[in-house]
Every structure is written in structure tokens, then in C-alpha cells.
Amino acid sequence: MRILMTVLLWCWAVAALAVIETYEFSSPELEARYHALSQELRCPKCQNQNIADSNAPIAQDLRKQLYQQLESGASDEEILDYMVARYGEFVRYRPEMAGPTLILWLAPVLLLAAGVVVALLVLRSRRGDRDRGLSEEEQRKLQEMLEREQDA
Amino acid sequence: MAPRLKLFLPLILFAVLALFLFRGLSLDPRAMPSALIDKPFPVFSLPALESGETLDRSLLLGKVSLVNIWATWCISCRVEHPYLNQLTEAGIHIVGVNYKDDDESAKRWLADLGNPYSINIVDAAGNLGLDLGVYGAPETYFVDAEGVIRYRHVGVIDERVWRSKLAAIYAEIGGELPPSLAGAGS
Numbered sequence: 001m002r003i004l005m006t007v008l009l010w011c012w013a014v015a016a017l018a019v020i021e022t023y024e025f026s027s028p029e030l031e032a033r034y035h036a037l038s039q040e041l042r043c044p045k046c047q048n049q050n051i052a053d054s055n056a057p058i059a060q061d062l063r064k065q066l067y068q069q070l071e072s073g074a075s076d077e078e079i080l081d082y083m084v085a086r087y088g089e090f091v092r093y094r095p096e097m098a099g100p101t102l103i104l105w106l107a108p109v110l111l112l113a114a115g116v117v118v119a120l121l122v123l124r125s126r127r128g129d130r131d132r133g134l135s136e137e138e139q140r141k142l143q144e145m146l147e148r149e150q151d152a
Numbered sequence: 153m154a155p156r157l158k159l160f161l162p163l164i165l166f167a168v169l170a171l172f173l174f175r176g177l178s179l180d181p182r183a184m185p186s187a188l189i190d191k192p193f194p195v196f197s198l199p200a201l202e203s204g205e206t207l208d209r210s211l212l213l214g215k216v217s218l219v220n221i222w223a224t225w226c227i228s229c230r231v232e233h234p235y236l237n238q239l240t241e242a243g244i245h246i247v248g249v250n251y252k253d254d255d256e257s258a259k260r261w262l263a264d265l266g267n268p269y270s271i272n273i274v275d276a277a278g279n280l281g282l283d284l285g286v287y288g289a290p291e292t293y294f295v296d297a298e299g300v301i302r303y304r305h306v307g308v309i310d311e312r313v314w315r316s317k318l319a320a321i322y323a324e325i326g327g328e329l330p331p332s333l334a335g336a337g338s
Contacts, residue, residue: 044287047182057252058287061278086285088187 021060023067030070037066037079040094044087186293186304187285193219193299194283201250201258201272211247211271212299216327218246219293220269220309221281223253224261226289232308236268239314242330244322248272251281251289294318296325 025031038052043059051059051066062083069079083091095101134142188194197208212219220236222229240246248269250258255274262269275281284293287306294303302325305318319335329335 044184044285047184061282065282084187086187086283087287088185088285090184 021063025067026071033076034066034070037070037076038063040092041066041080041083042091042093044091050093184287184306186301188293188301189303191301193293193295193301194280196273196275196280196283198280199274201248201255201262201274207271207273209299211273212295213297215245215297216322216325217295218244218322219249219295220246221249221251221284221286221289221291221293223251223289224257225253226251228308229290230265232290232310233265233268235310235314237266239309239333240268240270242333244327244330244333245270249275249280251275251286252278294321294325294327 023034025034035052039050041051041062043049043051043054043056043062045056045058046054049059051062065082066079069082074082080092084096089095089101095104097105193209193212195209197206199205200207218239222233236246246268248271250272252275255276258272258274262272273280278286284291290308292305292309293301294305296302303321305313307313309318314333315336317335319329319333323329323335
């Protein structure tokens with residue numbers, strides 16, 4: 001029990017450490033937008049984290065920038081454009097649907113479509129085998145066998 | 153014949169997959185192209201480390217420059233420092249950006265390790281770094297005589313990188329390459 005408590009306390013301590021800086025927002029709406037955007041912007045240094053999760057100095061700078069721009073009244077679009085102008089489409093987890101990122105957007109749909117086509121083809125050829133029924137030749141042989149059975 | 157060909161399908165798929173995976177071995181997943189390639193160097197107005205006078209981007213006009221982002225807290229910067237000294241000695245124009253650093257430590261660093269920079273821009277708040285899309289020091293921007301960014305190198309510059317890659321880029325954007333710094337290919 002004591003060990004469990006220690007472990008739990010330790011977890012709690014780690015969680016408390018993970019809270020990074022806090023900003024005072026002038027309205028709850030800005031705060032909500034801050035959270036949404038910081039989830040969507042990717043940290044350039046630690047490439048598989050968004051800037052909300054990362055403690056890298058560059059992520060802190062970008063959060064500060066995000067906060068300042070939100071407070072000065074910038075729209076989401078303007079903020080994303082600002083970030084993309086400096087760090088490229090890379091910095092967005094949902095990049096613009098154009099140019100080289102097009103394949104990222106389309107590949108899943110295309111692969112799914114290809115999968116559906118293959119599945120349909122396989123299913124059709126299987127059903128073909130099963131529903132084909134007997135040919136005339138087979139029908140005749142079957143008839144013969146049945147008659148022989150009756151005769152015996 | 154057709155069913156026979158079908159048998160080879162897995163082999164073909166495997167070959168294609170292997171080709172992609174093999175290519176992936178030599179790709180750097182951390183490589184990130186700069187968004188500022190072929191764009192003018194961002195406008196700035198920041199003090200010089202040495203004299204305190206205000207500098208702006210006219211500093212970069214008229215000749216090809218390397219703009220090196222460095223800081224005393226950056227360990228890799230210390231690694232590349234001796235090679236930057238060599239580049240300067242050979243006549244390459246290097247402008248330093250002292251990024252999110254303390255002026256006194258920076259001056260001490262230059263006094264101790266030598267100063268390869270023709271001038272140092274103090275970017276204490278990191279705003280110029282942000283405008284440049286810097287995500288970690290050291291980074292080096294190749295700026296042509298019109299003040300346009302033509303290339304970005306992330307990480308340490310050493311003799312190997314210089315000769316195998318950077319020398320050619322420097323020459324291509326109009327930089328005069330001293331014979332002692334020629335690339336491996338030339």
C-alpha cells in the first residue's frame with residue numbers, strides 16, 4: 001500500500017511538473033483558441049510533438065508568439081500564415097491541401113478505394129465459383145448416379 | 153500465362169517496397185527545408201554586440217555572406233567554432249547572430265575562442281531567430297549579394313560538410329571561393 005501511494009504521488013508530481021507557463025487571457029474564447037492552435041501547431045525541433053506538449057525552447061517561443069498574436073486580435077488564419085511563412089507547411093498538423101501535401105491528404109482515400117476494389121473483385125470471383133451450379137455434363141452424370149442408386 | 157504472372161505479384165510488390173525502404177535509409181527524417189529559401193533576409197533592427205550601434209539588413213547587401221546563428225549555451229556551436237575561424241581566415245564573410253544569449257558571456261566566448269564574425273547581431277529575445285525560422289542553433293544561412301537567403305544549413309559546419317556540399321553552394325550563389333576551401337568535386 002505504501003509503495004502504491006509513493007508511485008501515485010510520484011505520478012502526480014510528474015504531472016505537476018509538466019504544466020509549463022500559464023497565460024492570462026482577456027476572454028475564455030481566446031483561451032479556447034489558444035488551446036486549439038497550440039494543439040495544431042507542430043514543434044519544429046521535436047518533430048512528433050505539438051507546441052502544447054513540448055518543452056523545447058522553440059515551442060515556448062512559439063506559444064508566447066501565439067499568445068501575443070491572439071491578444072492583439074489576429075485571426076486563426078493570420079496566425080497560421082505567420083507560422084507557415086517562417087517554418088513552412090511542416091509546422092501545421094493539418095497542412096494546406098495543395099502542392100506537395102496533396103498526396104498526404106489523398107493517399108488514405110486512394111488506398112481505401114484500391115482496397116475496396118480488390119475486396120469486391122475477390123468476393124465476386126468467390127461467389128462466381130459457388131453459384132455457378134452444375135454444367136449439363138455434370139447434371140447428366142449426377143442423374144446417372146442417382147438412377148444407379150435407385151436400381152440397386 | 154496470366155495466372156503464372158500473378159504468382160510474381162508478391163515478388164514485384166516486395167521489390168517496390170524494398171526500393172522505397174532502401175531510399176528511406178539515406179533520408180534524414182529531421183531535415184526540414186527552410187520556408188525562407190529565395191526570400192529576402194527578414195527586416196530587423198538590432199544592436200551590434202561589439203559597438204552597440206543599430207544594425208539592419210543593409211549589412212548583408214553587396215557581398216555573399218554566411219549568417220551564423222550561435223550562442224554560448226549551444227554546445228555544437230563550440231564544436232564548429234574553430235572551423236568558422238578557418239573560413240574567416242580564408243576570406244569568407246561571416247555575420248554572427250548571437251541568439252538568446254547574454255552579452256557578457258558572448259564577448260568572453262569570442263575573446264577566448266577567437267572571433268570569426270565580421271560583426272555580431274544581438275538577438276537576445278529571439279525575434280530575428282523566429283523570423284528566420286530558426287529551430288536550434290547552430291544554423292547557417294547563405295545570403296547572396298542582394299540580401300536573399302539561398303540556403304540554410306542546420307547543424308555543425310565542419311571541413312567534411314563544407315567540402316562535400318557547402319563550398320559548391322557558396323560558389324553557386326556568387327561567393328568567391330579561395331582555393332584552400334574548394335569543394336571536393338572541383
